[in-house]
Amino acid sequence: MIEIKPSVCPYDCPDCCGLLIEVEDGRAVRIAGDPEHAFTRGTLCPKMAHYERTVHSEKRLMTPLRRVGRKGEGRFIPIRWDEAIAEIASHWHAIIADYGAEAILPYSYAGTMGTIGYSAGHALFYALGATSLDRTICAPAKSRGYRDVMGATLPTAPQEAQSSDMIILWSISMLATDIHFCHDIDAARRNGAKIYCIDTYRTKTADYADAFLCPRPGTDGALALGILHILVQDGLADRAFLKEYVQGADALEREILPRYTPEAVEAITGISAEAIRSFAHAYGSARAPFIRLGSGQSRYINGSMTSRLITCLPAFVGAYARKGGGLLTSASGSHAFDKSIIRRPDLERPGVRHINMCELGRVLNDASLTPPVKSLYVYSSNPACTAPDQNQVLRGLQREDLFTVVHERFMTDTARYADIILPATTSLESEDLYYSYGHYTIQRARAVIPPVGESKSNWQTACLLARAMHLNDPIFQKTEEELVQELIGSIRKAWPLPLTSSQLQQLKDCRPVDLPLPADYKLHFATPSGKIEIENPCCQPPLPDYLPSHRDSEPFHLINAPDMRILDSSFNERDELTRGNIMTLLIHPDDAAARGLQDEDPVLARNKRGHAHFTLKLSDRVKKGTLVTEGIWWQTCTKDGNVNRLTSMRLTDKDGGSTFYDVSIDLEKA
Ligand SMILES: Nc1nc2c(c(=O)[nH]1)N[C@H]1C(S)=C(S)[C@@H](COP(=O)(O)OP(=O)(O)OC[C@H]3O[C@@H](n4cnc5c(=O)[nH]c(N)nc54)[C@H](O)[C@@H]3O)O[C@H]1N2
């Protein structure tokens, strides 16, 4: 008998889709987008259209495994769960006795975005006294830039864009990374809205837009200042809005903007003064412009400042006062539940060491670190593939004295370096509660099929380890179902408005629920002054100004953008998705000609951190001086490593974010 059961897409994607799963004899046989979900609206992306191929893949890890070969070789033998847990506990007890608990480092990210799954290790490692991980790999600089201007103000809901007349897709590869926003754009388009894309190369999203601006990598802060310069100079600023709702616009106008003439900004960004003027006029004359800001611009050493400058734009045109206008960076769905229920920050030992995940390659090799990292516990992440400066990460993972445990669904690049591998469930096999960073719909998902093989969820595994380490906080006795109930109960405290009793029932019944937004949420500025803070006295500097990005001596700038077929390194297990063009490097035909390179040439890209092989593709989609590659591929799909052989551990100007796109390389024929 076929049953249709609701679930939620667990991946690190702003869309957080509602799913309908056809289940037959305990197997998922078909996946569809939920038509009743307010953002999904019945469609799915190409990756998830066949999620059953991931869930029931022949490549799933079925049992715990113990390493028998060399580190990284990938030879393992099956063991029982009780043996695996006992072995981990005995290593950890010995490491704690010799070095202290800070010698243990957890490493995890958003393999699952479920509120429980994502944070399942927090309480365990806090209670152990292990080193705490700062989870900075994605876009903390973007969030910081937004916060420096807007405080805790709720970002504009994506559906609002339906009423906009000008939508700007700013450093977002929307057709790959936020495809359901098309529903809103298409609705706006039917009413005559014009769509702009601002990206460092002509993506498919740029083709989908009506107009395209292409700044030099890392220069969007100057572009924002150039737009503001014109808005002010040509009388397009909304003076009434600025007076009532904005702090410090006059200081910016006086002290910063005069330097950012269109000609000066052309020199920095490479966008013509004429195009900057024309864009500023379109923005200043639109009735209700809407900016959807992705993360591309934030992955540079100036990332938080750039994001802060872009966040100033809607204030100058009063976009928040108009239906359809605003700015969406990351939606605040994460505030829906009280996450301390699962994260238990009270268990973290005061003064315990913190390590920034972007610096994994450094800390694994740093002999002067006290205590050294002697054990690494990885779950929901694949750092051997996705972390910057891969040669350093792999060198660290090769250490014979590093006891590495990886909890995974597949034999990833990282799992190959494990001493013990534990098999993980997929989202269809575990219960969780989901919120989105791209919209305001939340949803509970129950397990819809039994665990595949002997796999266990992140929470179940954390509880087994807690017991083996003799941790007796009562949280480790709780089931996921109990935690979900507590999290649902916390909404009343955590979200600005209460849910109705029928919404609470819907949530319990695993139906999608739209978090209620206060009627005036766009004009409720949750900052210390109660206004939008263009000048922020708590920031250094108080007025935002353009910061240049990093520049090494190599001649080309390398952008490594998302690939439509995979998500970070997830979905690499699907041969039908990874077949064909991977490790392609787009180059402008003039740059290729200047170096005597031709289409389809095998090339070696290099810088001081390492090298990687690519196949060249001549394309006028990229600017001269910029090279582009898409996707983070498993090593097994590449010749000798992926793009992260070239990326750097440098951090953003604030909040220690990753700088994946702030990379220079040189190129030669392989
Ligand atoms: N299919 C697919 N979906 C994904 C992912 C994936 O890998 N594949 N990854 C997921 C994750 S973890 C995240 S964080 C999101 C990210 O989603 P996005 O925000 O869409 O992706 P980014 O990687 O930030 O890059 C977006 C675009 O920024 C451009 N860009 C780079 N530098 C600059 C710049 O200086 N200025 C401007 N204007 N543009 C620039 C890149 O060329 C790219 O097209 O997507 C999620 N969804």
Ligand SMILES: Nc1nc2c(c(=O)[nH]1)N[C@H]1C(S)=C(S)[C@@H](COP(=O)(O)OP(=O)(O)OC[C@H]3O[C@@H](n4cnc5c(=O)[nH]c(N)nc54)[C@H](O)[C@@H]3O)O[C@H]1N2
């Ligand atoms: N060069 C370059 N590198 C990048 C980026 C880039 O744009 N360019 N993007 C960066 C960004 S934005 C991000 S967010 C990071 C993401 O990097 P990662 O955190 O490494 O994300 P994934 O590659 O998706 O790996 C997630 C892993 O979790 C596993 N998993 C899924 N569900 C579960 C579960 O329930 N339990 C357990 N234990 N495991 C599970 C999956 O099988 C998968 O192998 O990559 C970063 N790396």
Ligand code: SF4
């Ligand atoms: S990956 Fe994103 S777009 Fe695709 S189903 Fe999941 S949430 Fe939706």
Ligand SMILES: [Mo]
């Ligand atoms: Mo990310």
